[in-house]
Each structure stands twice: as structure tokens, then as C-alpha cells.
Amino acid sequence: MDAMLTGIGTGLSTVAQPINLLMVMVGCFAGTFIGMLPGLGPISAIALMIPITYGFDPASGMILMAGVYYGAIFGGSTSSILINAPGVAGTVATSFDGYPLARQGHAGKALAIAAYASFSGGTIAAIFLLLAAPALASVALSFQSSDYFALMVLGLTAVAAFAGRGNFLKAMMMTVLGLMLSTIGSDPADGMPRFTFGRIDLLDGISFLLLAMATFALSEAIMTVLKREKIADSAKAAAKGHIGSLKLSRAEVKEIAPSIGRSSILGFFIGVLPGAGATIASFLAYGMERNVASSEKKKLFGKGSIRGLAAPETANNAAASGSFVPLLTLGIPGSGTTAVMLGALISYGVNPGPQLFVDRPEVFWSVIISMYIGNIVLLILNLPLIPYIARLLTIPSHLLVPLVLFFSLIGVYLVSFNTFDLYMMVAVAGLALILRLFDYPMAPMILGFILGDMMETNLRRALQINDGSLSFLWERPITLAIMLLTVVIVVLPLVGYFRERRALVRAGEGG
């Protein structure tokens, strides 16, 4: 305990140096703006910082990166909420309810909830990290491929949120379509090309960014043009400069507080697992929140529920902090972003791992302390900025739509530098538009696409390790437990539905 207090002291004094405080602020600010651009998420934001930080002291470098990291995650949420353009997979779930809220004139409130949720998720998780990082190293290693497979299946149940009555079949079909799309490209186990039609452009599969931008941002923008009356509405709103209030009512705070608490814990533990990460955490939190909601509140999910916005946003940030556990205690990156950070640490001459805590306590502790500071700075910087960021929506749609088209196309091109991606993006957007006109939801497709790849690799690996037998499904306790939970989540609403129907029928007979 003494060692920990000294450590916290060392960390605080390192972070409190004016130069390092400046680093956090610059990092948060730069990260927010980088993250807002579609296509540039936390990974690219941090990768951009590596050459800049070469000459820095390792602690300062990591502090800058932690700031950029949190900033970029928050920035990514703003584009998901405002223009339905989730630039990174971790913010897809944020757009499920964030965008509808913004459409209903609550853009300011939605952004504020995102900021509070990010802050709470990040801070609560940083406290866990501080108290339990070394003890959690064994948790990180307790999951095997079969357990990850089960976790991905559990993640898929979040689809239920889009399977309202009558839409059930459509949501399932779109999920399957997403799973199918995820199989395009090199086979993850054998490297054999699948469904690439001999094109080298398809060898790496369809990129998440392309699919998300085409089906969400592009098709949404075209939809706005097609639905002329709506333009008139938003133009009217624009004229008033209406972004809604930033303030949350007492009832609203009361409603989201438990969601934030639950999602922080869930998000942190999912983040600790090296094979899961922020995206899975946000989907699981979204699904969990919907499952614990009353049937009244449940109907709001996907249509502008504040809990549906707060939960994934909290979990996303909590998982981001959680993914530092395997990095700092085992030297294993828990996510794409921490993999880039690992590279940066090595280039500073710091080897992360259990002995980092002993050899370079000032680095270890200042990274953890800078997470708190980063979160606080982010909140202080961004709350006053929200009205300005949200004013983006007051741009008349004849200007906003071309801007969205421009930035989403450019964003995709700048990542791949491949014109083929642009043609494909337009084609996918066209198809998505047709599907949307027939009321097929896009979110389940993206969910299936993101989870499909991880489901497949983990299932195949588990099968190979188990010499082709499916017995791991009941032999491994963690797998079995998660699978049972999945079954319960799927079956329970059906039971309720049938009971309700029977009651209705009986009531009908009686009357």
C-alpha cells in the first residue's frame, strides 16, 4: 500500500509538471478534432503522434498519447451522434441512439451525455486499474478462444434491439448479411482468398470504415435529399439555431447513473481481455442495458434512449482503460490502439511488462494518473465546446449533405489510397439506400460484420485446438456460462411474449 501511495505521488508530481499538463491539454484537443474526422480514429491519431514524440521523455510521450487517445474516442462519438458517421467500430453503438436523439433536436444533450458518460467510464475504470491492475493480469489470461467465441455470440444478441415486432425477420436477415460480408477476403486461418473474384482490392476484405460510411453516413445523406419534407423541417430548425439544451434534468441523471455504473464495470472487464476490446464492450453494454430496462423503456432503444446512448459510450471508454491492464502488466497489447502504444513505448526504450512497475515506476504511474487528468481535461475542454460542435447541425442541409459526402468519401480514400474503394463505397451506399427504403435496418448488418470475423477466427481456432470436437462448448466452464447466458437472453423475452399473448387470449375469452 505504501509503495502504491509513493507511486501515486511520483505519478502526480510527474503529471503536474507544466510541460506535461500542457501535453494532456494539447493531446485532448488534437485528439478530439482528429477523432471527429471520419476514418481517423484513436489508432491513427496515436500513430500520427509517434514521430512527433520521438525526442520526448517517455512519461511525457505517453501522457500526450493518453490525451490524444481519450480525445479521439470522444471526437469519434460526436460524428456518430451528429451525422450518423461512426468512424471507428467502438462508436457504432453510440450512433444507435445518439443520432436519433440529435434528429429529435436534442443534439446538445446527446453530446453532453456522451461527454459525461465518457468521463465517468474512463475515471471509474482508471480507479479499477489503479487498485487491481497486477491482480487482473491473470484474468486477462483466463480466456481462451472458445470463450471469446461465446462472448461474440453473446454480443450478437444486441441485435434484438433492432428486432421490433414485424421487423424481427428483417433484422435477422441483415445480421446474416453482415456475417456473410465479413467472410470476404483472405481466409483468416489458411490465407486463401474467398469471394474476392480474383481482385487484389478485395483480398483484405471490405474495410469496416467503408461499410460504416457507405451504409450509415452516405445513405443517410442521400436519404435526406430524397425525403424533401424533412429538409424543410431541419432548415426550420437551422434557422432557429436550435440544438436543444445541454442540461440534464434530475430525472434523466437518475436514469442514466445506474447505466453508467453497470457499463463501467462491464466495459472495464471486457477491456481487460486481450481478445475482446472496446467495440465488443459497447455492444454488450448496449444489449445489457436494453435487457435490464423495463418493457416501457425498452421500446425507446434504437429510437433515442438516453440510456442506450450512455451505456455504450461509458463501456467504450472503460474498456479503453481496461485494455491497459494486459499492456502494462504483461506487455501484451489488448487492442489495436494499445498495440500502437506498445510500439511507441518500445521506441522510447521502455519495455512494458510486470517489471515496468519496478524498473520505471514514473512511467507506469504517470500513465495511470494521466488517465484521470486526461478525462478531467477532456470534460473541461469539451463541455464549453459542445454548443459550437453541435452547431454543425444548423448548417443548412444543402451545404451539410455535400460536406458529409465529401468527408466520408475522402476519409475512406485517405486510409486506403485506393480508388476501387470509392466505387465500391458508392455501390454499397446505393444498395443500402434501397434496403433502407424497404425498412431493412442497417445496424444489425454492421454488428454482424464486426463480430463475424472474430467469431469465425475464434471458433475455428477452438475447433483446431480441440481436434475438431465441439465438446469445448460444455467442457469449458467460461464458455458454457456465457453460452447459457446467451440462451437465457434470447429465450426469456420469447417466454414473456407468449405469456402476454396467452393472457390476452384468456382475457379475450373471458370478455
Next chain:
Amino acid sequence: MKGTKLAAVASAAFLAVSTGASVSAQDLPSNIHFLIPGGAGGGWDGTARGTGLALVGAGLIDSASYENLSGGGGGVAIAHLIETADQQHDTMMVNSTPIVIRSLTGVFPQSFRDLTPIAATIADYGALVVAADGGVESFDDLLTAFREDPASVKVAGGSVRGGMDHLVAALAFQAAGEDPLSVAYIPYDAGGDAMTGLLSGETQVLSTGLGEALAQREAGQVRILAVTSDERVAEAADVPTLTEMGYEMVFANWRGFFGAPGMPEERADAFAEVLGQLYDTPEWEEVRARNGWVNLYHPRAAFVEFLEAQEAAVGDLMRRMGVI
């Protein structure tokens, strides 16, 4: 290992190059453009940027520029380099062992023969790694377990089936007289994931690069059973080589540079020479030590010979394994 390590075959060919006319500085462009077939932050990216940084820092060239062009396992960058060859005389593309493996498996239609090989500059050797508390003390222990039941020894690696990590493990067991086909290889997305798989206990052995294994060994998590270099590596002097245990198998995962097809010979020679001069500079030593790289210099003709030898060895095994 501080000094340059040359395989016997390479040193002979190296003489052939160095007897040629000496290269004048005017054959060198003031700016070298590095084409990187993968994204920022990866191994290729680090190699190109580290080399460029040291070249500029040591004053060997004026400036360096970098271009990341990922896709198709490097195939997109190769196609781009060939398509725009006329304008690419100042360009060096970084690549490594996978260019040999992927052109054998047909990931892309081209091979190193369609480019102008300049030089291999660094290497990482393969390592066979087990969990520290797993009870396996040596490579011979592992062989005993393998002979009892090959399926009980699951080998993790960060490449696809038939990829580099798989081939290194298969070559090692083949050198010990076992059937490379019965190696139960479990593919992971990357070396780090494979390490997690080993530590979680779902696999028994990990085939990976020595650099990555050393970092984990320092953390006390793993034991390195063997390394695929021809003699022991200074950073891991206690780790035996497969060769000294009597299993003839040497494998270097090289990284090096290629020019566009049709690049003038003088230019390619100048590039190779400046990369050779880099080894003696403190700027390079700093970059090398920071990244844990091992110097391995095969310029021009020696590089081609080295590539052909690797292609033959790897190709034979892949055919035996039915991968190609």
C-alpha cells in the same frame, strides 16, 4: 550480436559485388522515397522509418519521405511500384520474408524477380517458446512429447497456415526427423495474440520472432527453447541454436529493400552501398539497438542468391505440406 553476420553463401557473393566499380555519390538522389506496403506502426513501417531517420541523421542523404500503401499482404504496393516504375527511381520499397512466401502461395502474382532487389539489411531469427511454468525445459523435452502424441503439442503462431511462423515450426520438427505435416499449427492474427494464446494455456508452443520472445522472457513469463540462427545471438546467449543441438536448420526472417523494375544499375548499387555504410554510424546503432534488430547485410547479387535459396527451401517444405 553487434557485428554483421553473414551466411557463408552470402559472403562469397558479397565479394563479387564489392569488386565492381565503386559507386560515386552522384548516383544517389538527395531524397530517398520509402514505399511501405503496410500501415503506420507495423514492422515494415518501423524498418523504413528507422532506416530513413538514421540515413538522414548520419548525413548520408539530405532527406527521406515515406508513403504507406497497404493492402493485399503487400501486393498493392508491389503492383503500384511496377505500374509507375518510370517515376520511381528514387524509391525503395521495404519488404521481408513474406514476399517470398506470399508469391509462392499466390497471394500476389509477382515475385522478387519482378523488382530490383537492393539489399537485405536486418534480420530476426525464429524462436520456439513455451510457458515458463509449463514443465517443458528443452527442445528435446518437446520432441519427446511430440513423439508420444503430435496432436498434444499445439503450436501457436502469428501467421496463417503455411505462413512464416508455421513454416519455421515445421522446419524445426522436420530437421529433428519428424513429419512436418503432423505439426498441429494454430494460427492467430498477430504475434501478440499468439503469445496470449500460449500464456492462456490453450497452446503448448509458440513459434515467433526472437525479438518478441525476448521481451516476454524478460517478464519471466516464457522460456525460449531454441533459436533458428546459425550461432548464438548475443542478446540471448543462453538460448541454444537448433544447429548446435544437431538439428540442421537455420532461418532468418530478413527485412530489406527493393527498387522498381528497370531501375538503373548504378542507382541500385548506390542504394545498396549507402545502406552498407549506414551500419558503422552511431545513428544506426541507436535505431538498431532500440528495436532489437540484428544486422544482416546481403547487397544486390548476394540478396538475389539469398532470396533464391530461401525460396527453394521454403517452397520444398510448402509443397511437402501441401500448402502450394
